[in-house]
Amino acid sequence: MISRIDIKNEHVIKGIQFDGLRKLGDPNRFAKKYYEQGIDEIVFMDAVASLYDRNNLSHIIRQACKEIFVPITVGGGIRTVKDIENALNSGADKVAINTQAIKNPDFIRQASRIFGSQCIVGSIEAKKNENGWESYIDNGRDKTGKNILDWVCELQELGAGEILLTSVDRDGLQKGFDTKLINKVSSKISIPLIISGGAGNLTHITDVCKEASFDGIALGSVLHYDKLSVEQIKKTMMKENIRVRA
Amino acid sequence: MKKNVCIIDYKVGNIRSLINALISLNVNVSLTDDHDEILNSDAVILPGVGSFHHGMSNLLDKKLDQVIFDFIDSGKPVMGICLGMQLMMKSSEEFVKTEGLGIFDGHVKKLPDDLGFSVPHIGWEQVNFTDSSETYDYFFCHSYVAMLDNKNHMYAECDNGFYKFCAAVMKENVVGYQFHPEKSGKYGIKLIQSFVNKI
Numbered sequence: 001m002i003s004r005i006d007i008k009n010e011h012v013i014k015g016i017q018f019d020g021l022r023k024l025g026d027p028n029r030f031a032k033k034y035y036e037q038g039i040d041e042i043v044f045m046d047a048v049a050s051l052y053d054r055n056n057l058s059h060i061i062r063q064a065c066k067e068i069f070v071p072i073t074v075g076g077g078i079r080t081v082k083d084i085e086n087a088l089n090s091g092a093d094k095v096a097i098n099t100q101a102i103k104n105p106d107f108i109r110q111a112s113r114i115f116g117s118q119c120i121v122g123s124i125e126a127k128k129n130e131n132g133w134e135s136y137i138d139n140g141r142d143k144t145g146k147n148i149l150d151w152v153c154e155l156q157e158l159g160a161g162e163i164l165l166t167s168v169d170r171d172g173l174q175k176g177f178d179t180k181l182i183n184k185v186s187s188k189i190s191i192p193l194i195i196s197g198g199a200g201n202l203t204h205i206t207d208v209c210k211e212a213s214f215d216g217i218a219l220g221s222v223l224h225y226d227k228l229s230v231e232q233i234k235k236t237m238m239k240e241n242i243r244v245r246a
Numbered sequence: 247m248k249k250n251v252c253i254i255d256y257k258v259g260n261i262r263s264l265i266n267a268l269i270s271l272n273v274n275v276s277l278t279d280d281h282d283e284i285l286n287s288d289a290v291i292l293p294g295v296g297s298f299h300h301g302m303s304n305l306l307d308k309k310l311d312q313v314i315f316d317f318i319d320s321g322k323p324v325m326g327i328c329l330g331m332q333l334m335m336k337s338s339e340e341f342v343k344t345e346g347l348g349i350f351d352g353h354v355k356k357l358p359d360d361l362g363f364s365v366p367h368i369g370w371e372q373v374n375f376t377d378s379s380e381t382y383d384y385f386f387c388h389s390y391v392a393m394l395d396n397k398n399h400m401y402a403e404c405d406n407g408f409y410k411f412c413a414a415v416m417k418e419n420v421v422g423y424q425f426h427p428e429k430s431g432k433y434g435i436k437l438i439q440s441f442v443n444k445i
């Protein structure tokens with residue numbers, strides 16, 4: 001179970017379908033709380049970085065890894081080998097890349113050769129269209145014309161070690177996951193799949209665990225708004241015989 | 247007085263979390279390749295991520311192999327993590343066959359990738375220790391595993407349903423973890439704490 005913390009200008013933010021962002025507070029305070037509750041990984045996502053050509057989460061990561069002893073992933077605005085180096089030197093274990101992978105797929109190949117595929121996460125923002133699902137960049141703003149099911153195969157081929165799949169349609173709505181999308185994607189790849197976007201209550205989480213095949217689940221709104229706690233979700237999952245770290 | 251823990255600096259991987267974990271346990275931490283500083287410390291950690299061959303040649307270039315042997319002979323606690331643990335084996339077949347430190351009777355081989363889980367193997371796995379009936383999950387990130395010839399040194403095993411492999415080794419004052427205790431939440435920190443307590 002992963003907590004996904006979207007950040008804009010030093011604040012945790014959460015919107016609906018990546019829009020109407022609300023400020024919620026200090027990212028490190030949120031991260032520490034989730035760590036203490038037993039979260040398995042933390043994803044820090046600079047929500048507007050790719051729009052402004054920057055990623056300035058380094059000091060947040062530096063602080064986080066002083067008190068958080070689980071894997072940390074950083075995403076948003078990772079464009080160069082130097083950006084990855086900076087993120088890893090700040091204490092991140094993995095980087096999630098979307099926009100730059102679309103603009104220059106070879107960047108994924110290059111990055112996974114240099115740093116190892118274990119630290120390169122292919123991040124995907126999926127929106128439904130009439131032919132299936134299309135990949136979006138810049139936080140759900142721009143179409144890419146890439147079909148999600150082709151794009152995940154390409155990412156795996158290029159050397160991504162993991163896929164973070166966000167359903168833009170479901171993001172922040174708290175109305176459940178896009179099970180169809182998840183199963184379609186997982187049937188295409190052998191690398192671990194992390195799903196994101198849609199959790200609103202315990203049933204959404206246990207349902208998607210039973211109905212879809214994936215490796216990890218990233219939660220935002222349900223945790224940020226204190227609708228559910230990490231302990232509470234894990235307890236329910238264990239009761240339902242869903243494999244989760246105790 | 248605070249205890250001194252040395253992390254051996256041989257230029258492999260990100261050790262920021264390990265340093266932070268030790269600091270949180272209230273010990274002095276130094277990251278060094280200085281022979282005297284290592285030998286004078288209270289405990290030594292050999293960390294590492296990356297390739298066996300590269301790691302071993304860095305150790306040999308800095309003549310750190312003999313320093314590690316001397317430190318072990320002193321009876322003070324030593325911990326290897328991930329590649330650091332693998333380097334304690336006799337040899338590895340990663341890329342080219344390379345001799346290791348030979349502290350443990352074992353060799354390192356690639357994880358089979360046809361058993362239903364992906365390699366590199368990354369993620370949380372339940373680990374069974376030989377000296378405890380309690381099992382917890384720890385965080386793994388590796389493509390190679392240690393195969394022990396002398397099973398008496400097996401300290402923990404992991405069976406993820408696809409493959410059973412060595413998760414930790416122990417022999418007198420030396421312990422080695424295949425997983426990353428510094429990334430394994432509070433149960434990982436507990437292992438580092440009990441290591442520090444041995445000083």
